[in-house]
Every structure is written in C-alpha cells, then in structure tokens.
Amino acid sequence: MKVTVQQQQLAHGVNIVSRAVTSRSSLAVLSNILLKTDNGRLRLSATNLELGISAWIGAKVQEEGGLTVPGRTFVDMVSNLPNEEVTLTVDDRTQTLNVKCGTLNTDIKGISAEEFPPMPSPDLDNAIALNIENFKEQIQQVVFAASTDDSRPSLMGVHMTFDGNTLEMAATDGYRISIAKSEMAQKVPQNFEALVPARALAELSRIAVNGDESVYMTFPQGRGQVIFHMNDAELVSQLIEGSFPNYGAIIPPSFKTRTVLSTAQLLKACKQTEIIAREGSYIAKLDIQPEVDGEQSSLLEISARSEQTGSSEVMVDASVDGVPLLISFNIRYLREALEVIKTPTVSLETNAVHTPGMLRPVGDDHFSHIIMPINTAR
Amino acid sequence: MRIHKLSDTIASQIAAGEVVDRPVSVVKELIENAIDAGADEIRTDIRLAGKELIRVSDNGIGIPADELELAVSRHATSKLSRTDDLFDIKTLGFRGEALASIGSVSHLTIISKLDGVDAGARLSVDGGDNSTVSLVAAPTGTEILVEDLFYNVPARLKFLRKDITESRQITGLITRYAMAYPKIRWTLTQNNIVDFQSTGSGDRFEILQTLFGTQEAKSLMPISFKDRNLAIEGYISDLTLTRSNRKDITLFVNGRWVQDASLTAAVIRAYNTMLMVGRYPVAVLFLEIPTHLVDVNVHPSKAEVRFREQEDVFSGVQRAIRRGLLAYTPVPDLASLNLWGRTKPSDVGDMRFDNHWQAMETSTETEQVQKRLAGPASQQQTLPGTYLPLLRLVGQVASTYLIAEGPDGLYLIDQHAAHERVLFDQMMAQYHASMTPSQQLVEPLTVDLSPEKAGTLEENLEILVGLGFDIENFGANTFLIRAIPTIIDRGDPREAILSVVEAFEEDETPLLNEAQARIAARVCKRMAVKGGQSLSEAEQRNLLLNLEASQSPRTCPHGRPTMIHLSAGLLERQFGRRGAR
Ligand SMILES: Nc1ncnc2c1ncn2[C@@H]1O[C@H](COP(=O)(O)OP(=O)(O)O)[C@@H](O)[C@H]1O
Ligand SMILES: [Mg+2]
Numbered sequence: 020m021k022v023t024v025q026q027q028q029l030a031h032g033v034n035i036v037s038r039a040v041t042s043r044s045s046l047a048v049l050s051n052i053l054l055k056t057d058n059g060r061l062r063l064s065a066t067n068l069e070l071g072i073s074a075w076i077g078a079k080v081q082e083e084g085g086l087t088v089p090g091r092t093f094v095d096m097v098s099n100l101p102n103e104e105v106t107l108t109v110d111d112r113t114q115t116l117n118v119k120c121g122t123l124n125t126d127i128k129g130i131s132a133e134e135f136p137p138m139p140s141p142d143l144d145n146a147i148a149l150n151i152e153n154f155k156e157q158i159q160q161v162v163f164a165a166s167t168d169d170s171r172p173s174l175m176g177v178h179m180t181f182d183g184n185t186l187e188m189a190a191t192d193g194y195r196i197s198i199a200k201s202e203m204a205q206k207v208p209q210n211f212e213a214l215v216p217a218r219a220l221a222e223l224s225r226i227a228v229n230g231d232e233s234v235y236m237t238f239p240q241g242r243g244q245v246i247f248h249m250n251d252a253e254l255v256s257q258l259i260e261g262s263f264p265n266y267g268a269i270i271p272p273s274f275k276t277r278t279v280l281s282t283a284q285l286l287k288a289c290k291q292t293e294i295i296a297r298e299g300s301y302i303a304k305l306d307i308q309p310e311v312d313g314e315q316s317s318l319l320e321i322s323a324r325s326e327q328t329g330s331s332e333v334m335v336d337a338s339v340d341g342v343p344l345l346i347s348f349n350i351r352y353l354r355e356a357l358e359v360i361k362t363p364t365v366s367l368e369t370n371a372v373h374t375p376g377m378l379r380p381v382g383d384d385h386f387s388h389i390i391m392p393i394n395t396a397r
Numbered sequence: 398m399r400i401h402k403l404s405d406t407i408a409s410q411i412a413a414g415e416v417v418d419r420p421v422s423v424v425k426e427l428i429e430n431a432i433d434a435g436a437d438e439i440r441t442d443i444r445l446a447g448k449e450l451i452r453v454s455d456n457g458i459g460i461p462a463d464e465l466e467l468a469v470s471r472h473a474t475s476k477l478s479r480t481d482d483l484f485d486i487k488t489l490g491f492r493g494e495a496l497a498s499i500g501s502v503s504h505l506t507i508i509s510k511l512d513g514v515d516a517g518a519r520l521s522v523d524g525g526d527n528s529t530v531s532l533v534a535a536p537t538g539t540e541i542l543v544e545d546l547f548y549n550v551p552a553r554l555k556f557l558r559k560d561i562t563e564s565r566q567i568t569g570l571i572t573r574y575a576m577a578y579p580k581i582r583w584t585l586t587q588n589n590i591v592d593f594q595s596t597g598s599g600d601r602f603e604i605l606q607t608l609f610g611t612q613e614a615k616s617l618m619p620i621s622f623k624d625r626n627l628a629i630e631g632y633i634s635d636l637t638l639t640r641s642n643r644k645d646i647t648l649f650v651n652g653r654w655v656q657d658a659s660l661t662a663a664v665i666r667a668y669n670t671m672l673m674v675g676r677y678p679v680a681v682l683f684l685e686i687p688t689h690l691v692d693v694n695v696h697p698s699k700a701e702v703r704f705r706e707q708e709d710v711f712s713g714v715q716r717a718i719r720r721g722l723l724a725y726t727p728v729p730d731l732a733s734l735n736l737w738g739r740t741k742p743s744d745v746g747d748m749r750f751d752n753h754w755q756a757m758e759t760s761t762e763t764e765q766v767q768k769r770l771a772g773p774a775s776q777q778q779t780l781p782g783t784y785l786p787l788l789r790l791v792g793q794v795a796s797t798y799l800i801a802e803g804p805d806g807l808y809l810i811d812q813h814a815a816h817e818r819v820l821f822d823q824m825m826a827q828y829h830a831s832m833t834p835s836q837q838l839v840e841p842l843t844v845d846l847s848p849e850k851a852g853t854l855e856e857n858l859e860i861l862v863g864l865g866f867d868i869e870n871f872g873a874n875t876f877l878i879r880a881i882p883t884i885i886d887r888g889d890p891r892e893a894i895l896s897v898v899e900a901f902e903e904d905e906t907p908l909l910n911e912a913q914a915r916i917a918a919r920v921c922k923r924m925a926v927k928g929g930q931s932l933s934e935a936e937q938r939n940l941l942l943n944l945e946a947s948q949s950p951r952t953c954p955h956g957r958p959t960m961i962h963l964s965a966g967l968l969e970r971q972f973g974r975r976g977a978r
Pocket of ligand 2 (some may be wrong): 426429490491493495496541890
C-alpha cells in the first residue's frame with residue numbers, strides 16, 4: 020500500500036476511530052487501527068467487537084493494500100505531525116508501515132490486515148434515513164438516563180421504537196426514564212423495536228458532523244447488529260438482547276397537579292441544591308404550594324439537608340394548578356433532565372408522594388421525563 | 398425378609414445414639430422407610446413445624462399385621478441379618494431403631510396394608526406403650542402418624558429452633574430426596590398448604606428449578622461420569638453462580654444424603670482458583686459406589702460415610718467436575734478470570750490478586766469465623782476510634798486499589814472493602830436515626846426463590862424494610878422489590894436481596910440486636926463497587942472522603958482490612974535511605 024493524505028484529515032479520522040480501540044484485549048489486533056485503501060480513499064477502522072468504527076479520508080492512492088498498526092502509537096504520532104502531506108507506505112514483507120511527513124520518517128511494526136475482524140457492510144437500499152441533527156438531539160435527550168452499570172445490561176441500552184414515521188427512543192437506569200420522539204421523513208416498511216447500547220449512540224452523536232444530511236441505519240440479517248452509515252464514517256454496534264421495561268405502563272394516565280416553571284430558574288435552583296444534597300444521596304424535597312387566595316402566590320420550594328455540609332432552601336416562582344404536595348426526588352435526576360430541555364418553560368406533573376413525577380417542555384410534546392420519587396417517611 | 402430382632406452382637410456393632418432429636422430427623426427416618434418399601438408416591442404432611450403432626454404415607458409394600466408390634470420394637474428390622482451385611486448395606490435403613498425411638502417420644506400410629514390383603518392393620522404407641530393391633534380399612538401401603546412429638550421430653554422441645562427454621566429444614570430434606578428419587582411423586586404440605594410437589598416424571602432438572610428458582614437453575618449444568626468403581630450424576634454451577642457458604646453442595650451416596658466435610662471439600666477443590674476467595678459452588682451430586690466399598694455405619698444419623706478407597710472417590714469427583722466445567726466454559730474465560738483486565742466485573746467480587754493475602758485468608762478461616770461470631774460491634778471496640786488523617790488521592794491501580802498519600806506515608810486502599818465500610822456506616826447511621834430514605838424503582842423487580850430461601854427472606858423482611866427496602870411477598874416464593882435504600886446507587890437490587898438469603902444460612906441464630914447489622918453488612922458487601930471496576934476521579938475522591946469520615950476506616954464490616962499503610966519510615970528503610978548507613 021502506498022497513499023498520500025493530508026495530516027489534518029488523517030488526524031481527524033484517527034481520532035474518530037480511536038474510540039473503539041481496546042487497550043485491554045487478549046487479541047492484539049483489537050488494539051490496532053486498520054488502514055486500507057478503499058475505492059480511491061483511505062479507510063481507517065477499529066473495533067472492540069462490541070463497537071466498531073470506520074472513517075474514510077481522501078487520499079492519493081499509488082498502490083492498493085493495507086495493514087493494522089498499534090492504535091495508541093499511531094494516534095500519538097499522527098497528532099504530533101506537522102500539518103502537511105503524509106505519505107503512508109506498507110512493506111508487505113516486513114508488515115511495517117512507513118510514515119513520511121516533512122522531515123520525519125518513521126517505521127511502525129504492524130499486524131496483517133487479514134487478521135482484522137471483518138466488519139459487516141450496510142445494505143443501503145433498505146436503510147432507514149434519519150436526519151442527523153434531529154437524531155443527535157434525540158440521542159442527547161435520552162442517553163444520560165441509561166444505566167452505566169453492567170449488572171443490568173438491558174438498561175445500558177436505548178430502546179428504539181419505529182412506528183410508521185415516528186421514532187421513539189427511551190432510556191432508563193431503573194429510577195427514571197427519558198423518552199424522546201421524532202418524525203422521520205419516510206415511513207418504515209414494518210414497525211419494529213431495537214435495543215442499542217447507549218455508549219454506541221453517544222459515540223455516534225460525537226462522530227456525526229452536521230455536514231451530513233442523514234445517517235442511514237441498517238440491521239444486517241441475523242447478526243444482532245446495527246450499522247449507522249454516514250458519508251465519511253460508519254459505526255457498527257452489537258444490539259443488546261434482553262427485555263426493556265414496559266415504560267408505557269409506568270406513565271400515569273393523569274396528574275393531579277401541574278406546576279409550570281421557568282426552565283432556567285428551576286435548573287439554577289437544582290444546581291444550587293445539589294451542592295448540599297450530593298452529600299446525602301442527592302435527596303431533595305420539593306414543596307409544591309398552590310396559590311392561597313389573597314395570602315400567598317403559588318411557588319415551589321426546594322430544600323436539602325446533609326449531616327456534614329448543612330442545609331439549603333430555594334424558592335422558585337411557579338404557577339401551580341392542583342393540590343399541594345411535599346415530595347422527594349433525587350435532585351441530580353431533575354437537573355440532568357432539565358439540562359436537555361430547550362423550551363423556556365417546563366412543567367412538572369405530580370400525583371402523590373409515592374407516584375412518579377413527570378417533566379415536560381411546555382409547548383413541545385416530543386420529550387418527557389419520568390422520575391420515581393424517594394420515600395422518606397415510613 | 399420378615400421383621401426380626403437383631404442378635405445382640407449385631408445390635409452392639411451398630412453405631413449407637415439417639416437418631417430422633419428434632420422433627421426433621423423423624424421425617425428423614427420415615428421417608429427412608431417409605432423409599433425402602435419401594436413406594437413411588439410419598440406424601441408428607443406437617444403441622445406446626447412437625448411438633449403437632451408429622452404424617453408420612455406411602456404406597457409401598459406395607460407391613461404385615463402380625464409384624465407391626467415387632468416393627469416398633471428396638472433393633473427389629475427386615476433389612477439386615479448377618480453381621481456381614483453391615484458392610485454391604487443396600488437399603489437406607491438397617492438399624493431397626495427408628496420406629497421404636499419415635500414411639501417413645503410421641504403418639505405414634507401405624508396403619509398399613511399389604512397388596513392383595515383385604516384389610517389393613519393399625520397399631521398405636523404412646524410414649525413407648527403399645528396398644529393392641531386392630532383391623533381397619535386402608536389403601537395399600539403404609540401411613541405413619543407422629544403426633545405431639547417430644548410431649549414427654551420437654552428438654553428436647555426447648556432446644557428446637559424457631560418454627561420457621563424447623564419447617565425450612567423439613568422442606569430442604571424433602572426437596573433433596575425428591576432430587577435423588579425423581580421417579581417418586583413427592584408431596585409436602587405444611588399447615589395444610591402445599592409446600593413442595595414433584596411429578597415423579599424422573600426429570601431432575603424440573604425439581605432443581607423448584608429448589609433453586611428458574612433463574613439460578615439456568616446456571617446449573619448436568620455432569621455424568623463413570624469409572625471402575627464410581628459413577629457420578631448430577632448438576633454443578635458454572636462460574637457465575639456462587640454462594641457465600643457450602644450449604645448448597647448436596648451430596649448423595651448410593652441414594653443416601655450425606656453431609657461429609659471431606660467429600661464437600663473435594664467438590665470445592667475441583668473449582669480450585671476459578672472461584673473467588675470465600676465463594677462456594679452449588680452442586681447436587683449423586684454418587685454410586687459398590688456397597689461393600691462404603692461404610693454408612695459411622696454415625697447414628699447415617700449422614701456420614703467412609704469410603705474404602707477414599708482417594709479414588711475424591712479424585713473421581715474432581716475429575717467429573719473439572720470435565721464438566723471445561724465442557725461448558727469457553728477456555729479464554731477461565732484464563733481471563735485470573736487476569737487483571739477482567740471482562741465481567743460483576744463476577745469478580747472480592748477476588749484478591751495478592752497471593753499472600755489469599756493464603757492468609759484461607760489459613761485463618763477459623764479465626765475469621767470467630768471474629769464473625771463476635772460480630773461487627775465488638776470488632777469495632779477492639780479497633781478504637783482511629784479516624785484517618787486527611788488523605789490526598791494519587792490514583793487508582795488495576796481498577797481495584799486506590800493509592801493515597803497521608804502525612805505519614807502511603808496508603809494502599811482496597812476499593813471494594815473501603816466502599817463496603819462506607820455503605821455500612823451510612824446504612825447503620827440511617828437505621829439508628831430511623832431515617833432510611835428509599836428510591837422507588839421504575840418497575841418493581843421480582844425475585845424467585847426456593848421455598849427454603851423464601852422462608853429465610855420472610856423471616857428477615859422486617860429488617861430489610863427497616864434498612865430502606867420496600868419489598869413484599871408476592872405469593873408463593875416470589876418477592877417484589879419496589880424501592881431500595883438511596884445510598885445504594887449501583888448494582889442490581891435483586892443481588893442485595895439474594896445476599897441476605899444466602900448469608901443467613903451461614904449463621905442461623907444471630908443475636909437479635911445484631912441481626913440488622915449482619916444483614917446490612919451482607920447487603921453492603923454485595924452492593925459495594927467490586928475490584929476490577931474503574932472509578933472516575935470524582936468517585937475515587939468521594940470514596941476517600943467518606944472513608945475519612947468513618948470511625949473504623951481500617952476494616953470492612955466483616956473484619957478484613959480496607960487498606961495497607963506503608964509508613965514513611967518503612968519506605969525509607971526499604972529503599973536504604975535510612976538504617977542501612
Ligand atoms: N413405610 C414402611 N413400609 C413398609 N415397611 C416399613 C415401613 N416403615 C417401617 N417398616 C418396617 O419396619 C421395620 C422397622 O423400621 P425402622 O425402625 O425404621 O428400622 P429399619 O428401617 O432400620 O429397618 C423396617 O425394617 C420395615 O420392615
Ligand atoms: Mg428405618
């Protein structure tokens with residue numbers, strides 16, 4: 020193989036795929052990055068068998084071929100090259116990659132490209148096209164609620180439901196659920212569901228640059244995988260097997276109290292409270308007070324106490340429609356949900372101490388977030 | 398063979414002792430008789446943990462009317478005659494003592510009918526005195542009623558455990574025999590409620606599922622082994638299913654349930670380094686050995702055995718298990734369990750990398766048991782309030798230890814043990830303050846347990862609620878978890894519950910005021926971060942901070958060290974900066 024590429028592009032591509040490189044694998048080739056000529060471009064790939072990422076960059080191809088080289092070494096080297104043309108030459112006999120850039124001339128020992136696990140290729144004819152910008156936002160609205168604890172693997176996934184031309188995504192760590200909906204340009208031929216690792220989606224939204232219009236999603240037959248295809252990059256992930264909570268049944272059909280607040284004010288109050296609450300398992304009390312005629316206007320009071328640090332109370336203006344309620348939540352859950360709400364006002368809906376609360380952006384029914392309460396009295 | 402009195406010589410050779418010391422031992426003798434009688438249906442009814450009533454009915458060969466009196470007299474049996482037979486025992490009973498013993502401490506009634514005979518016969522014994530035999534209508538087989546057990550020996554009654562414990566032992570006994578004799582239809586009722594039932598289909602796995610719950614039974618794999626003088630059948634756990642004690646290693650030799658420490662040890666050794674320190678496999682093994690190579694006449698309860706060729710048996714057991722493990726476990730997994738970068742953090746528990754520690758832990762096992770008996774409270778008194786100095790975090794090594802610097806040297810901290818301590822302190826503080834906030838779950842989680850375990854959990858439900866769990870019995874042996882203590886912020890809540898039922902088998906009679914501490918310690922151990930989990934810098938810092946706040950930061954609630962301190966002096970000496978001059 021002999022190709023010439025731009026350092027900046029190479030660094031960008033390497034940076035994208037490096038997230039799938041494993042450092043702790045018994046298979047040496049999994050800590051390597053694959054370099055391979057591919058239809059007049061240079062393809063870079065890395066995989067840890069659960070997640071695989073490829074990136075394509077423009078190249079002057081003088082000789083076809085490929086090699087895998089140690090990921091860490093290559094990443095460090097490429098990022099320290101001057102912003103000039105880089106010539107990459109593989110010596111097939113010695114399995115060595117020669118890197119020439121400016122006055123630099125380096126040889127890196129590699130492993131044959133043959134040993135790199137084959138990555139499935141997408142069947143683009145039957146792909147689902149998703150608008151990148153919308154999809155990225157949708158991902159961002161749910162991934163944070165997924166579990167990062169591998170003791171319950173199915174909660175580490177984002178549940179995707181394709182129904183006609185709507186895509187609903189949901190994630191939960193067992194204590195809160197984030198649900199985001201979007202409309203797709205086209206209907207899916209058949210409704211279906213998939214459980215995609217949250218980590219893969221988080222990586223995807225990092226890779227997917229808004230330069231592209233769409234990301235194409237395909238499910239290669241019988242492999243239990245999903246492929247996300249973009250112009251210059253591709254991400255392959257194992258799907259998660261296992262059942263996801265039937266979250267539709269958890270959303271209360273109606274609420275007794277609806278509290279509408281300024282998103283920014285509430286977020287600020289949550290952040291202030293969290294400083295104290297984090298010492299005590301993040302418990303915060305929400306005192307929802309409807310207007311009392313002629314005496315007091317409606318408001319929400321958030322308070323927290325901690326043995327070590329002290330206590331905190333903060334009032335937020337609110338319009339409360341319903342009955343008064345004193346309910347406890349994990350303040351971090353509230354804060355994290357508010358951080359992905361874009362509308363200026365937000366509603367908090369509640370029923371009673373032992374039933375879930377729901378946050379929704381006012382005037383946007385694409386997002387809802389359910390938080391299970393904390394029982395403090397017994 | 399007719400029932401007859403054993404000669405005095407044989408009688409004197411039989412391991413002497415009282416076999417009937419609690420309800421479960423009565424049940425054992427009675428079902429063994431039923432099995433010896435060739436029954437394929439055995440029903441056991443229990444009332445009030447066996448103190449009010451034990452009734453075992455079978456459809457076996459029955460006892461002739463004219464032999465009933467003999468059956469209840471001492472050293473009368475139909476199963477053994479010459480001395481030689483003692484070394485070649487093929488039946489479960491042979492001592493001819495059980496019915497006599499039971500008759501002397503209860504109101505015993507026997508109703509029995511032979512096949513092909515019109516009427517059955519009935520005999521009652523009251524504290525040793527027989528009534529006359531009368532004729533009654535009865536189905537073919539034998540029914541034995543034991544009422545008011547120990548009514549005339551109040552001392553025995555006093556030594557019985559709590560009813561639920563006694564009942565659970567009976568359930569444990571019947572379910573185990575049901576596994577050994579899967580072709581028999583077993584029914585067990587306690588206080589008129591069916592507690593266990595098997596179909597008699599001959600399928601052992603079906604019974605295993607009842608005994609271990611469907612979830613756990615999935616981790617049990619069948620093994621089968623045959624050698625010159627030894628055949629083994631049964632099920633063993635893969636590496637994902639382990640226990641904190643040996644109680645779930647069940648061994649049958651020639652159809653007899655034995656509780657034999659050295660045979661159990663052989664099973665554990667077969668797993669060798671594959672399990673973590675302090676974790677034990679689950680196994681149900683049925684050994685068949687030519688009867689002349691086994692001596693069951695060691696102990697009155699017949700629960701111990703001696704093998705003529707002991708080494709052969711032990712090594713056979715080990716080979717059988719190894720072979721099973723290798724067949725079902727992909728080889729790279731076995732190897733990777735000993736690596737630093739382990740693949741499944743949830744499996745590693747408190748595995749230690751340091752061989753020295755490992756050796757220390759096993760060799761001082763008795764010491765640890767003693768410590769454990771002393772309980773966490775007294776432990777803390779021997780290590781008086783020694784707060785840690787302020788520590789500066791240096792970092793995490795091997796995803797298992799934290800390194801910190803203090804004014805007086807270096808601290809190497811075991812993240813699992815340290816987190817265990819921190820959780821435990823918080824949980825107990827909340828418990829004592831009656832302030833135990835609990836986080837509700839999005840979806841209640843169900844836990845399926847064996848009847849035995851369900852009993853244990855039921856007994857401790859109140860404590861769990863006090864610690865911040867919202868958990869309730871959801872019928873039969875299923876429990877629903879609705880909320881968990883807020884301080885537990887990782888892991889599978891079901892594991893917390895399982896840790897409680899496992900743990901309690903280890904020490905069944907904790908002092909009451911220590912029970913919460915004991916349960917809390919188990920839960921915290923299970924839910925603490927494990928070795929092998931990488932922690933964010935914030936998490937590491939937080940752990941240190943909380944440990945500094947603890948009054949006994951140097952040990953986990955189970956008494957293991959949380960840290961090693963390398964003093965500045967020690968470091969200087971080791972590096973030859975001082976003293977070597
Ligand atoms: N369920 C039964 N069915 C038939 N025979 C029985 C049954 N239970 C006891 N017997 C008879 O009574 C005898 C005495 O029983 P037991 O005291 O348990 O002594 P062992 O079982 O050691 O012989 C047995 O040998 C057997 O002949
Ligand atoms: Mg007997």
